[in-house]
Amino acid sequence: MSYATQSQTNITVGRGLLERVMLSTLTTLPCCVFLFINGVMLFTLRSKTVFRETSRYILLFSLLLAETIQMALSQILYLLAASRIRLTYPVCGVIIMFSNLTNKISPLTLVVMSLERYVAVCYPLRHSAIITIRNTAVAVIVVWTFSSLNVLTRVLLLLDFPFEDLESLQMKDFCAKNSMFFDPMSYEYDKAYTYFLFVSATIAIICSYIGVMIAARSASTGKASAQKARNTLLLHLVQLGLSLVSTMHHSLLVAISKIVTRTLVVRIHIILYVLIVILPKCLSPLIYGLRDQTVRSGLVVNLYFRLKLSVITGKGEI
Template sequence: MWKSSFPPTNSSQESSVSLNITGIRMAVALVIVIFFCFLAYFMTMMLNIYFTSSQIQENARYVLFVHLLISDSLFIMFGVFLLVASIHYLSIPGPVCYILVMMGMVTFKTSPYNLATMALERYVAICFPLHHCMLCSTKRAKIAILVTWMLAFFPHICEIVVLPSLSKKLSALHIMCTQTNVTVHPFQNLIQLLNLVLGFAGVGLIILITYVQIVIVTHKISSQSSLTSKGSRTIILHAFQLCLCMASLLSAYEYKYPYNILNFFIFTCLPRFLSPLIYGLRDEVLRKYIKQTVLKNIHFLKIPVGGK
């Protein structure tokens, strides 16, 4: 009787709180694992569709879209590695850590540059349809992809050239791999800040100009064609994708601290998955191939069940 009247002790309260936190973490981890499995399936399916269809490979629009998929996949891969290294406080050699952080930043910046290129491709297709095949060939699309990677690597090349002591300082370190720990000079922050601000401002300006031009062309046509209406909606989608990239930029500061798994999932992984998913499902050609691939996979899974 007396024992039942005592309030619960601090140790029992702490154990129940710890159990609740553990349960929440396990639930979040399960959701993230399911998400990554679906993400890996979708990315693999889209890449398989691209590399097995000559019709898609000959279209500059889909070349740029597949490049967006690849760069986003690489960004998530480097982000996951840095997340795991941060959670477990792994000590990594300075030069290796710098390369990992650099590749994470480079793959982060290629996506908005790619969006600007895709917006320009739609602008040419609608405003200059007679010159579209010449200006937006697959060869030119691949050259544009090369330019985006050069622009993304440019600030890091400046760091190495302008700061020759950077490699010497990093080579002597074994550090927890975060962006803060590989920043050994204030000039690095200045370069990265200018690059991000100018890059996002330039991409936003390109998307805005192309949208305005497409709207002007749309109003000049007496009966609004499906191509122009789809083109304007595509540019709006690119603007939405840019906003998602900016949401990821907000989480880029998470590199400075031990990673928060939920923030990493919401602000880094989810935007990188939603944009190609929306873009892929709304495209008629890709939607047809996606439907065929999914039905084929479902049929393949049903065969063992039927015993045939």
Template sequence: MSNFNDSKSNITQTILLADRDLKTFLSVSSCVIFLYVNGVMIFTLRKKTVFQEASRYILFGHMLWVDTLNLVMSVVLFVLAFCRVFVMKIFCLILLVAATAIYQVSILNLALMSLERYVAICIPLRHAEITTYGRTNMAIGVVWMLSWIKSLSEIIIFCSIDTNTAMHLFCSKTTLFRLPVYKQLDIGFTCVFFVSVCFVIIFSYASIAAVAKTASSDKMSAKKANKTVLLHLIQLGLCAASILVGVIQEVIYVYTDYMTSINVMYFCFVALMIFPKCLSPLIYGLRDQAFSTLFKYYFTFGLKKQNRCNTEMHLEREK
């Protein structure tokens, strides 16, 4: 009877490990596919001068880079958590603060993209003057500086007053940042960032909607810009939803068994982390006719030559 029970336990353990490995493989392989798509998009942006000089495409390229980095960091942290790997404390600290900063950049970049569309539609005569190449890159630099404030605060607190002496630990915010001050810091910065970005996006949306109703000409561009800003608002909502991943992880580790925690973690990662980061750039890029046709040309390894010719003619007219 003892041998039978041991055999049954070994079989169950093998099934659990196989299920975990399968989910890990599917998650990582799907991320690799979307990373390839993002890579082709970034390559496409590098092929035309207009894509490198226009503020709209500069911000879109920045979004691609940030979402790509965000996706890579999310995959690394997910695999470590999913496989319950213990890592060095300093390595975990670097991963978490970098992931936090990149996440904040992705949120603030949505505000920049919305403001660019606001200027293009509501102040068209000054669009070229306001959204120059230098000012756009300066705005991106400011976004990165603001995004590192929270991460630097966490590093300072960790190095000065944190008493976590473990050299190796399970890498998550719950295990590394255990003091109450971290949670207060996280709530404060999250509220400030989300409220600010939400205000900017809603303001841009309302302003562009007003122009679309009152303008006698170019209503099509205004309506298209409004849909773009609405897409940013949806992206912000998806970013807000991804915050729930950490909360859900804390709950399932305490109140559920191992198999249930794996299934819940897998669903949250796919629905709240992979899906938003991969779908948003794809939708945004394919909505732009000039970019999408050239992207399809490179994505299909040059099979759609006619589309590329039409795109180049369209870009020449835009210049």
């Protein structure tokens, strides 16, 4: 009886391990593909003078950089949880700090990009005077600084927690954003900041869209330019919505875990993780890489040479 029980336990453990490996592979492969595409896109946006000296491409580079870092950190945290590796509070805190920083940069950058399109359509004659390289650089610095201040506030709230009373700095749970909420104040601050950020960003993008629609009725405004700007602003709203949903990832899992089994929760977790965490982070290169002729040509060329180089390197190693 003891031998049968031990065999059954070994089979169950083996199946659990095999399932974790398969699920981790299913998330890691697309993540690596998207990271590769994002990396080539970032290289493309720095490879030509036209990209380095055009405001919308500078903003796109900032957005793509933040989303690439966020995707990489999300995958690292997922693999750590799937491997059942528990970090110490300081290490987890540093990872979550960078994750929060990059996560809040995306909606702010989308707002700046929407305002740039609004100025381009509604004030075409003043666009070159308002949207300069210097002003764009200042806007990017302000976005990253504002997001950094949010992280600094979170760190200051953590300093009030008596870590010396803990038996060990080793975490009892997997590293996640909610694991670093040691008191109600941190949780309430994070919720209030998130609501304020996304509501403000939504209002700003919608107002830009309305302004572009009004300008499109004017005879002095190019219809094609206005239509393209409207489509871009709609895409920004979609990106903002997906970014908001990704912040609700943990809350959705908590709600689902109350009505379904643990095994089903794990599988739903994988689906939600791929759909609302990984995929939204690769939308920027797909949207701008396919819609913008200048970016598309550079991206295709760089992807071709990168893939060709990888094939040649692989054959050389063989």
